[in-house]
Amino acid sequence: MTVDYGPVEAARALVAADLADPRWDAALDAAADHRRWWVQQWPDGAEHVLGLLAQDAQEAVHGVDPQWPPCREPSCEEVGRHALFIEPDLGPDPFWVCERTGLPVAPVGHLNG
Numbered sequence: 808m809t810v811d812y813g814p815v816e817a818a819r820a821l822v823a824a825d826l827a828d829p830r831w832d833a834a835l836d837a838a839a840d841h842r843r844w845w846v847q848q849w850p851d852g853a854e855h856v857l858g859l860l861a862q863d864a865q866e867a868v869h870g871v872d873p874q875w876p877p878c879r880e881p882s883c884e885e886v887g888r889h890a891l892f893i894e895p896d897l898g899p900d901p902f903w904v905c906e907r908t909g910l911p912v913a914p915v916g917h918l919n920g
């Protein structure tokens with residue numbers, strides 16, 4: 808069976824852009840390795856890889872910085888004081904979302920512009 812690793816590589820690049828810090832490269836590589844295995848087991852899951860990899864990365868960062876990435880939704884009363892989260896948990900086109908207001912802030916991969 809031929810496995811297309813493309814989705815994992817594309818997702819890794821987008822999540823790395825959001826992390827914007829090389830100190831997370833090792834954690835991101837480990838998460839990407841796991842997701843390559845995961846897509847092998849479930850090729851139909853390719854569309855979920857970006858959101859899952861972003862959640863993997865956020866979990867790793869939260870070991871050090873539980874507020875990453877900080878909310879910057881202008882209408883949020885707690886802007887800068889809580890982390891954004893990925894929605895949907897499972898599905899294509901994941902977004903960083905302010906859970907206080909329910910508003911999307913940026914697509915995964917575009918947190919930094």
Ligand SMILES: [Zn+2]
Nearest residue numbers: 878883905907
């Ligand atoms: Zn917020």
